[in-house]
Amino acid sequence: MNKNQIKKITPGLLLSLGVAVLSKLLAIFVPKLGATTIAILLGIILGNTIFRQKELDAGTKFSESKLLEVSVVLLGATVSFQTIAQMGPKALIYILLLMTSTIAFIAWLGRKIGFNKQMSLMMAGGCGVCGSSAIASIAPTINADDEEKGQVITLVNLLGTVMMLTLPFLAKLLFPDQIMAQSALLGGTLQSVGQVVAGASFLGESVIQMSMLFKIMRIIMLTVVVLVMGRLVKNESNIETQNVKVNKKKLIPWYVLGFLLVCTLNSLLPLPEFLGNSAKFISGWFETIALAAIGLRLDLQKFIKEGPKFLIYGLASGTFQTVLAVILIYLIIR
Known part of the structure; x- marks a missing residue:
């Protein structure tokens, strides 16, 4: 990925990350709903109101596809x-x-x-x-x-x-x-x-x-x-x-x-416990960011x-x- 591509995806990626972080924080107060559920619902609301700019599309698409794909791979560490x-x-x-x-x-x-x-x-x-x-x-x-x-x-x-x-x-x-x-x-x-x-x-x-x-x-x-x-x-x-x-x-x-x-x-x-936990942690974050992006992209x-x-x-x-x-x-x- 060259500098121009990185520059192009950065705004949407940062927005997806921001929605994911906010969702994680809100999940502390509503644990039954969960961060992933909050992320996609919050993304839908924000993506259809405040954040409709075209320059966000490349980054949200990257977050939705690539990060979710990596999350799926890492999910394999939790399955046998x-x-x-x-x-x-x-x-x-x-x-x-x-x-x-x-x-x-x-x-x-x-x-x-x-x-x-x-x-x-x-x-x-x-x-x-x-x-x-x-x-x-x-x-x-x-x-x-x-x-x-x-x-x-x-x-x-x-x-x-x-x-x-x-x-x-x-x-x-x-x-x-x-x-x-x-x-x-x-x-x-x-x-x-x-x-x-x-x-x-x-x-x-x-x-x-x-x-x-x-x-x-x-x-x-x-x-x-x-x-x-x-x-x-x-x-x-x-x-x-x-x-x-x-x-x-x-x-x-x-x-x-x-x-x-x-x-x-x-x-x-069987993977060492710390590797399994790390894979689960990274997969969980990538998943939340990806779901935030899915919500943001839903027109x-x-x-x-x-x-x-x-x-x-x-x-x-x-x-x-x-x-x-x-x-x-x-x-x-x-």
């Missing part, structure tokens, strides 16, 4: 194979059923509402796998144009934000004191890693850890989803996709591989600007995904 083993094969069955059903339904619904195949598949992949990252990976394999990609990314992010702010309360209502069930709901439905961490932060550290494991299962499936969608469009339409090459190595984000590596090391060679006006057709599609998709997840949790996870 024992934790993963506790989830059992039922967690994988749950994710596979939820993902395939969600993707199939949302792709079908998009065509019924009147969206083209490309937009429907991107929406399905974004909701079913991992939000913007999935959409960016799917778009070139199905020859979607940039305008379509931008529209779907906006819709998926709006939907994810609504679900991020509502699902934690639904999880607490339906599955009180059931960490596995709460984690399955959030980790199995929320679109981006940031939304999973943010939503789970309403419910506690244990839910954050296990929700991320459910989420990582979905991300690992991205390679298969991209290849299947590319093949589907190639076989069922006249669009030429055979010249599009999928870089399978880049489909799994570096931080997922980093998380798995640190988790493996922690399982095979509530976008909810108003999107047309009713898009909003109906988003609402129907989120409702189906949530209802199906709850049903599968009762049938498989509990």
